[in-house]
Amino acid sequence: MSGVTLTIDGKSVAAEKGQTLLKAAEGAGIYIPRLCAYKDLLPHGSCRVCSVRVNGRIQAACVQTVTDGAIVENETAELQEYRRNIIDLLFVEGNHFCMYCEKSGHCELQALAYRFGITAPRYQLLYPKRDIDMSHPDVYLDHNRCILCGRCVRASQDLDHKNVFQFIERGCRKRLQVNGEALAATDLQVTDEAVASCPVGALMRKRVGYSVPVGERPYDNIPIGRDIETAGEE
Ligand code: SF4
Ligand code: FES
Numbered sequence: 001m002s003g004v005t006l007t008i009d010g011k012s013v014a015a016e017k018g019q020t021l022l023k024a025a026e027g028a029g030i031y032i033p034r035l036c037a038y039k040d041l042l043p044h045g046s047c048r049v050c051s052v053r054v055n056g057r058i059q060a061a062c063v064q065t066v067t068d069g070a071i072v073e074n075e076t077a078e079l080q081e082y083r084r085n086i087i088d089l090l091f092v093e094g095n096h097f098c099m100y101c102e103k104s105g106h107c108e109l110q111a112l113a114y115r116f117g118i119t120a121p122r123y124q125l126l127y128p129k130r131d132i133d134m135s136h137p138d139v140y141l142d143h144n145r146c147i148l149c150g151r152c153v154r155a156s157q158d159l160d161h162k163n164v165f166q167f168i169e170r171g172c173r174k175r176l177q178v179n180g181e182a183l184a185a186t187d188l189q190v191t192d193e194a195v196a197s198c199p200v201g202a203l204m205r206k207r208v209g210y211s212v213p214v215g216e217r218p219y220d221n222i223p224i225g226r227d228i229e230t231a232g233e234e
Helices: 021-027 075-092 108-113 149-161 193-197 226-234
Strands: 003-008 012-016 051-054 057-060 072-075 139-142 165-168 176-177 204-206
Touching: 003 021, 012 021, 012 149, 051 075, 075 108, 149 193, 165 193
Parallel strands: 003 072
Antiparallel strands: 003 012, 051 057, 051 072, 139 204, 165 176
C-alpha cells in the first residue's frame, strides 16, 4: 500500500493514500475537532468544525484526503476561533440547557464548548419553539437539541439499513423528520446505531436517565479528544 507524508502543525505524519486528513491526524495522535463525523460512516462535511488549512486553504478534514507534502494547520488561533464561532452559533440556534439535560457530560457539543472555553452565549439566544416526540416506547426525539448533524440519518441508512430519519426544508427552516407520523410509527429500535450516534441530547433512550451520576461522565473530567491525543503519546 502506497503511503504519503504530510505535515500537521509542524509534525511529520505518515498516512495511507486515500485516507482523510481527520483519520490520518488521528493515527498520529492529533485530534481535529469534529461533530458530523461519526465512526466509519461516510463523511458528510456539513458542520465544518473540523476545518483546517491545507496549503493555505480552508478545508474540511473529514472529507479532504491526504496529499503528499501537504502542509496542514490545525491548532492555530484563527482556526480555533473559527470553530468556536460554529459552536457558539449552534448553542444559540437551538435550546441547549445543559444543566437540565441528561446528555450533560456525554454531549459532544457541550464538550467542545468546554474545549474552546465557551462559558456563556456570545450571540443572542433565539429560543426557537420546537417539538419533542415521545411517542416511541424506548426512545425520544427532542428537536430543541438537534444540531442537524445528520449522523442519525446516515447511521440509520448505512449501519441499521433502515431509513428512519431524513432532513426536510432548507436553510433556517431545515429540520429532522422521521419516516412516519411519529417515531412510534417507524421501525426504529433502541439498539439502533442511529440512536447511539446522536452527539447531543436529541435522540435519547428512555428509562436510563442519570444512571451515571453527573460528575462521573466521560467529559466531566476528560476533555473531548484527549483519548486520541494520549494514544499518540504512548
Ligand atoms: Fe444529529 Fe442527533 Fe439531530 Fe440526528 S437527532 S441530526 S444525530 S443532533
Ligand atoms: Fe468535518 Fe463536520 S466533522 S464537517
